Amino acid sequence: MNERVGFVGLGIMGQGMARNLLKAGYNVRVWNRTSSRMDPLIEAGAAAGASPADVAANCDIIAVCVSDTPDVEEVILGENGILSGVQAGALVIDFSTISPQATIDIADRLGAKGVKMLDAPVSGGSEGAVNGTLSIMIGGDEDQVERARGLFEAMGNTITHVGKQGAGQTVKLVNQILVVGNCLAMCEALIFAQAGGVDLERCLNAVTGGAAGSWMLANRGPQIIDRDWRPGFTINLQQKDVRLIMQEADALGVPVLLSGQVFSLYRTLQQAGLGEEGNHALVKALENLSGLQVG
Ligand code: NAP
Secondary structure (H helix, E strand, O other), rough: OOOEEEEEOOOOHHHHHHHHHHHOOEEEEEEOOOHHHHHHHHHHHHOOOHHHHHHHHHOOOEEOOOOOOHHHHHHOOOOOOOHHHHHOOOEEOOOOOOOOOHEEEEEEOOOOOOEEEEEEEEEEEEEEEHHOOOEEEEEOOOOHHHOOOOHHHHHHHEEEEEEEOHHHHHHHHHOOOOOHHHHHHHHHHHHHHHHOOOOHHHHHHHHHHOOOOOOOHHHHHHHHOOOOOOOOOOOHHHHHHHHHHHHHHHHHOOOOHHHHHHHHHHHHHHHOOOOOEHHHHHHHHHHHHHHOOOO
């Protein structure tokens, strides 16, 4: 609790996560590229950082939650990045979902300066970030996981040390195969229900609690019926994760049939300008194929 905590990247996820650290009593210094996104956290008691380097210079543990691999590289290794301000002995925790191999390379660069890193991607959506109920999958050294356990517990309720550096990101991609699989199944099922002429709300009530239930169905099924495309997780970010799955599967030499289909379906929606809608808008790609509209 005495360690000073920094938080870089206050998007949909970072906002809720940083707020939960403040609620748990941590001293938090924040930075976000679009500075207005820092305001609600400053109001809640956080200090304003001037840059990732400034956050790193003033903190013992620095959390990062930005979009993609090049973005993590930019805020850690780039100009005014964490690496240029951080002190030996500090710990960087990356909560973003990025490439497992790039994670290992970034950790090596930090390690050369005596700085530790954990990859700690999360699952549980914007709801999990706000409520402090994220699943956190962590790669890196055991002693650093224990060092940061209080922070993890402030943000999540399933905290699993899954292996060495990069293993957190690999497990997150396992998670994403399951997420997009569940999403595609949900969308296909709702098109089928629509075609079958059943009441969609009653249909969801009937199947959500049984063997076919999933987080995706319980949380995003009702949104589809309401045609509410507000994102917990955007199509653009979901597509980034599917791309990471395909790249990693290629390197590992394993087929990923379902993920490949979802990649193509999301591509059609991105081309139609829908990339900032929620990932459950995948149903629109199936609507285009079937000529039906759900809801
Ligand atoms: P988001 O709302 O789009 O926010 C992205 C954040 O990253 C913003 O703070 C953005 O700054 C910052 N950023 C992006 N590129 C940057 C760069 N080059 N330099 C500095 N800052 C940069 O995304 P999110 O939903 O919070 O997702 C963040 C990470 O969590 C992603 O890796 C995502 O895959 C992962 N994740 C998301 C969810 C979810 O349900 N949303 C769930 C699990 C994991 P600006 O404000 O300036 O744009």
